[in-house]
Amino acid sequence: MTVLVSGGAGYIGGHMVLNLADRGEPVAVLDNLSTGFRWSVPREVPLVVADAGDFEAVLAAIRAHNVRSIIHFAARIVVPESMADPLGYYLANTVKTRTLIAAAVAGGVKEFIFSSTAAVYGEASLEPLSESHAPMPVSPYGTSKWMSEMMLRDAAAAHGFRYAVLRYFNVAGADPRGRYGQSSPAATHLIKVASQAALGQRSHMEVFGQDYPTPDGTCVRDYIHVSDLAEAHWSALSHLRSGGASVLVNAGYGKGYSVRQVIDTIRNLSGVDFEVRQGPRRPGDPASIVANADKLRHDLGWQPKLDNLATIIGHALDWEREMVRRAGT
Numbered sequence: 001m002t003v004l005v006s007g008g009a010g011y012i013g014g015h016m017v018l019n020l021a022d023r024g025e026p027v028a029v030l031d032n033l034s035t036g037f038r039w040s041v042p043r044e045v046p047l048v049v050a051d052a053g054d055f056e057a058v059l060a061a062i063r064a065h066n067v068r069s070i071i072h073f074a075a076r077i078v079v080p081e082s083m084a085d086p087l088g089y090y091l092a093n094t095v096k097t098r099t100l101i102a103a104a105v106a107g108g109v110k111e112f113i114f115s116s117t118a119a120v121y122g123e124a125s126l127e128p129l130s131e132s133h134a135p136m137p138v139s140p141y142g143t144s145k146w147m148s149e150m151m152l153r154d155a156a157a158a159h160g161f162r163y164a165v166l167r168y169f170n171v172a173g174a175d176p177r178g179r180y181g182q183s184s185p186a187a188t189h190l191i192k193v194a195s196q197a198a199l200g201q202r203s204h205m206e207v208f209g210q211d212y213p214t215p216d217g218t219c220v221r222d223y224i225h226v227s228d229l230a231e232a233h234w235s236a237l238s239h240l241r242s243g244g245a246s247v248l249v250n251a252g253y254g255k256g257y258s259v260r261q262v263i264d265t266i267r268n269l270s271g272v273d274f275e276v277r278q279g280p281r282r283p284g285d286p287a288s289i290v291a292n293a294d295k296l297r298h299d300l301g302w303q304p305k306l307d308n309l310a311t312i313i314g315h316a317l318d319w320e321r322e323m324v325r326r327a328g329t
Helices: 011-022 055-064 079-084 086-106 140-159 190-198 226-241 259-270 294-300 309-328
Strands: 002-006 027-031 047-049 067-072 111-117 162-168 170-172 205-208 223-225 247-251 276-279
Touching: 002 011, 011 027, 011 226, 027 055, 055 067, 055 086, 067 086, 067 226, 079 086, 079 140, 086 111, 086 140, 111 140, 111 226, 140 162, 162 226, 170 190, 170 226, 170 309, 190 205, 190 259, 190 309, 205 259, 223 226, 223 309, 226 247, 226 294, 247 294, 259 309
Parallel strands: 002 027, 002 067, 027 047, 067 111, 111 162, 162 247, 170 223, 205 276
Antiparallel strands: none
């Protein structure tokens, strides 16, 4: 029985595919390649080039590859962009997820794992954030994911499949074996942008907001290594396969780092004092978000192996160097 990974040619989904393939798990990828990369999918892994919102194509893939489980990553993920294009985000993240769930029901899928986000919590007043904290998203991105969580919950209750929702925090890093990393040149992730600045791929980078109620005035985030996050999804899938109940968990490390701390670490590791410019706050950016991930660790048995900011950034820098090398060949 196969695991279908939607968005499996993208950054996080691609690391999930590597995790499954490394285990010898039958896996197939569904991706429209709008932001993903065909070359990132291992040759032995079937790639279905189709949109998650195409019911017939998804159902055909489920039947053709004998899919039992779906791990759904395909989405739009940029908070400021969602403020400018809310309807686009509700289409990509909510409407298309509804279609994917419908195809999963029609195809008899037994386990469905959904890639959600800490953005559902919004401007949280308590930290670290536990799953009991009431969702109050402040961006269409966060709302689009929360709506999808509710659809998944209700569909599972009505149609008898089980699910896991992982609300994850800031994902960064790259495959420790150097096979894949964040490859989109237009990516807005802090560690990606700062790494590009350190390697001369950008003339400078910008810090958005210096007057937040945090120790140094810049936003604080809980950074989780992408390979540890893939392992968290595997833990969730193993839980469901063994008969465990549907579950919603945070995925983070439970510690936060400010924008300035991240920049300082990248400067130290790269040895480059790249230019940093100060910019205004961006709409939809909470001051601080840090996870309480006890439920993931204790209930699902997840054990992170790369829980270190320097390790995360080191792997990200290594991947950026690899991207520079490939561009020059």
